[in-house]
Amino acid sequence: MEGLLARASEIYAVDYFGAIILVALLEVIVPLRATGDSLKLRWTSNFSIAILGSVLMRIAFPAFGLLGAALNHQYGIGLLNYVTLPQWVGLALTVLTLDLAAYGQHYLLHRVDWLWRIHRTHHSDSDYDFTTGVRFHPFEAIITGAIGFAAVTVLGAPPAFVLISTLLETFNGFLEHSNIRMPRTLDRVLRLTLVTPAMHSIHHSKAGGDSQTNFGAIFPWWDRLFGTYRDQPSVGQDAMAFGVDGFEGRQHQKLHWMLVHPFLNEATDAERTAEPSVNG
Numbered sequence: 001m002e003g004l005l006a007r008a009s010e011i012y013a014v015d016y017f018g019a020i021i022l023v024a025l026l027e028v029i030v031p032l033r034a035t036g037d038s039l040k041l042r043w044t045s046n047f048s049i050a051i052l053g054s055v056l057m058r059i060a061f062p063a064f065g066l067l068g069a070a071l072n073h074q075y076g077i078g079l080l081n082y083v084t085l086p087q088w089v090g091l092a093l094t095v096l097t098l099d100l101a102a103y104g105q106h107y108l109l110h111r112v113d114w115l116w117r118i119h120r121t122h123h124s125d126s127d128y129d130f131t132t133g134v135r136f137h138p139f140e141a142i143i144t145g146a147i148g149f150a151a152v153t154v155l156g157a158p159p160a161f162v163l164i165s166t167l168l169e170t171f172n173g174f175l176e177h178s179n180i181r182m183p184r185t186l187d188r189v190l191r192l193t194l195v196t197p198a199m200h201s202i203h204h205s206k207a208g209g210d211s212q213t214n215f216g217a218i219f220p221w222w223d224r225l226f227g228t229y230r231d232q233p234s235v236g237q238d239a240m241a242f243g244v245d246g247f248e249g250r251q252h253q254k255l256h257w258m259l260v261h262p263f264l265n266e267a268t269d270a271e272r273t274a275e276p277s278v279n280g
């Protein structure tokens, strides 16, 4: 575990860029949907906002999470410091708790008006591929970092466990946003323990309150437990369209719009307040 921590930033970089390479290759070899005509614009904007937000904050904040974990370790704060558990139990508790915190955060991003405005940058992508997975407003990256820091501190998770949890979430963040054709049986099996592309893409669908379901990041269990799981898109796989109603223009795929739109009053917000029309 100590060796892991000494090379934390290299391991994180391999995980981050390794996932991009693997998923991008799979999207070329086994694509699910044909790429739309806004691909060049989307990729430019999505990567730019990733460089602004994700590279600055998402690389800074895992380190921040590790810093929080190092402080816990040094000063003995946080719940895990008050109990003696086998290492694997501590690791499982850390990964589960941080994933639950991510689920709770994601739910609130859809429920609180000003948070939704920030999170809408992620949902206003008119298409769906691994670059959607890095399309976050820099403010959302800050919120994610702060909530992760708080969760790590309360839990008292050791740095190595926080690193493993971050690696898993980063990798699946790319995988679940991928536009890949996965055999149905493989999706079924994976979906028992992992949020798959077929499951998370429903969360990006425009129709039928689909976006109010499938909030999970790594594990599908929280959605099942709290009744927000949806198995199939309300209009079916073939008719599913991505994005947010009222944000279908080409300008909504441009970087400057993505950055300023939380502060503009052009929203219909019908999608955010829509309740899921069909359960399950």
Ligand SMILES: [Zn+2]
Pocket: 106, 109, 110, 119, 122, 123, 203
């Ligand atoms: Zn969302």
Ligand SMILES: [Zn+2]
Pocket: 122, 132, 133, 177, 200, 203, 204
């Ligand atoms: Zn997403």
